[in-house]
Amino acid sequence: FPAPPASNFAKEDVKESWILGNGSLVSWISKDPGESAAWSERRQEMGIGEWIALKGIDTVEHLENSDGLWEENKINIPKGSGSTGKMTNWASLQPEGDITSVQGREDGMELGTVTRKTVEDAAMGLEPRTEGLRRNLPAAIIIGVRKGGTRALLEMLNLHPGVAVADNEVHFFDDDHNFARGLNWYREQMPMSHPKQITVEKTPAYFTSSIAPERIYRMDPGMRLLLIVRDPTERLISDYTQVFHNRVAQGKATAPFEDVAIRESRVNLEYRAVHRSLYDEHLKRWLTFFPRSHLHVVDGEQLVHNPPAEVAAAEQFLGLPSHVGPDSFYFNTSRGFFCLRNTTHERCLSESKGRPHPPVRWDVLQLLRDFFREHNHRFFRMVGQTFDWA
Numbered sequence: 001f002p003a004p005p006a007s008n009f010a011k012e013d014v015k016e017s018w019i020l021g022n023g024s025l026v027s028w029i030s031k032d033p034g035e036s037a038a039w040s041e042r043r044q045e046m047g048i049g050e051w052i053a054l055k056g057i058d059t060v061e062h063l064e065n066s067d068g069l070w071e072e073n074k075i076n077i078p079k080g081s082g083s084t085g086k087m088t089n090w091a092s093l094q095p096e097g098d099i100t101s102v103q104g105r106e107d108g109m110e111l112g113t114v115t116r117k118t119v120e121d122a123a124m125g126l127e128p129r130t131e132g133l134r135r136n137l138p139a140a141i142i143i144g145v146r147k148g149g150t151r152a153l154l155e156m157l158n159l160h161p162g163v164a165v166a167d168n169e170v171h172f173f174d175d176d177h178n179f180a181r182g183l184n185w186y187r188e189q190m191p192m193s194h195p196k197q198i199t200v201e202k203t204p205a206y207f208t209s210s211i212a213p214e215r216i217y218r219m220d221p222g223m224r225l226l227l228i229v230r231d232p233t234e235r236l237i238s239d240y241t242q243v244f245h246n247r248v249a250q251g252k253a254t255a256p257f258e259d260v261a262i263r264e265s266r267v268n269l270e271y272r273a274v275h276r277s278l279y280d281e282h283l284k285r286w287l288t289f290f291p292r293s294h295l296h297v298v299d300g301e302q303l304v305h306n307p308p309a310e311v312a313a314a315e316q317f318l319g320l321p322s323h324v325g326p327d328s329f330y331f332n333t334s335r336g337f338f339c340l341r342n343t344t345h346e347r348c349l350s351e352s353k354g355r356p357h358p359p360v361r362w363d364v365l366q367l368l369r370d371f372f373r374e375h376n377h378r379f380f381r382m383v384g385q386t387f388d389w390a
């Protein structure tokens with residue numbers, strides 16, 4: 001990485017640095033008026049960086065938007081000594097003045113969005129911004145689908161040393177009550193993580209929420225989204241099975257699958273579990289906010305039968321060096337699933353995963369498959385991928 005042009009700026013002074021989505025690196029010495037600031041850019045390839053603006057912020061206008069989720073700094077950098085003038089950045093509010101997400105624009109030129117806080121800091125020879133463990137907002141979220149294998153995917157990613165996962169479903173973006181608790185509350189739900197780890201949470205209810213895509217986008221437009229899908233008919237039966245077991249445990253009445261899924265010989269659209277299987281309808285909302293490149297679709301059936309391959313693809317999407325491999329799994333014949341292994345532990349998912357499904361009448365299965373077919377094809381076109389359940 002080339003040295004900056006002659007100035008009082010030294011690499012050791014960098015307090016924060018961020019890799020932008022376009023591969024640029026932005027480094028700050030200070031955001032305070034009157035103090036030095038540095039803005040740097042590098043191209044995708046390492047080592048051909050070019051410092052384009054340096055030191056001498058003279059004004060910082062600080063704005064906060066009405067819901068308190070974002071702050072905006074308008075920064076004037078005097079022209080000269082390598083600087084190119086005005087810069088605006090947006091940052092999500094964080095305790096201790098930390099910045100989680102930055103979008104940069106300089107003289108009207110969009111420079112990109114921070115997508116991750118990466119191990120590349122180290123590769124760049126920069127000191128880590130913070131030392132020790134702390135809670136960080138997620139860099140990636142498993143958004144669904146419910147009963148798709150979201151827990152398995154989260155636990156499998158957690159075998160990677162570069163990943164820290166939130167144990168519980170957080171329900172921040174789909175639940176107004178939680179959302180009103182603010183971003184600091186959300187961050188508190190995250191695990192402690194090392195600066196070089198990325199945090200991942202999973203809440204399958206996000207996928208079907210009408211408001212979650214926009215809220216996530218506003219928190220971090222560079223967010224990486226993981227969506228794990230399975231045959232919508234299988235998913236529906238799995239959803240029914242879970243609710244059935246919960247109701248039995250609570251001593252509540254239950255009805256056969258056929259009675260809730262079918263009304264007057266047609267698929268019952270009022271049954272919420274049917275609606276949750278309309279992947280195209282839900283994905284539409286996400287793609288109005290996020291580009292396709294920010295979404296990685298995991299094949300839930302493949303995750304059951306060949307977990308290393310699916311996890312490897314997810315690692316790649318997350319920019320993680322490959323780590324989880326065949327040695328990370330063993331097949332448990334009594335469970336009928338792969339279980340997880342690291343250097344010290346072997347572990348299967350809880351008994352609530354992989355419960356036997358009730359037998360479903362053939363004509364009902366046929367009705368459901370016919371009903372989902374068109375939606376499935378639309379979903380395949382949207383993601384540019386096909387699955388076995390056409």
Ligand SMILES: Nc1ncnc2c1ncn2[C@@H]1O[C@H](COP(=O)(O)OS(=O)(=O)O)[C@@H](OP(=O)(O)O)[C@H]1O
Nearest residue numbers: 146147148149150151152238337338349353354355
């Ligand atoms: N390795 C492994 N072990 C156990 N279970 C596995 C595994 N991989 C995927 N699955 C499938 O995960 C399904 C449950 O999906 P979710 O975790 O998304 O369910 S939930 O929405 O969080 O309730 C669950 O669905 P059901 O079989 O219908 O219970 C499993 O099929």
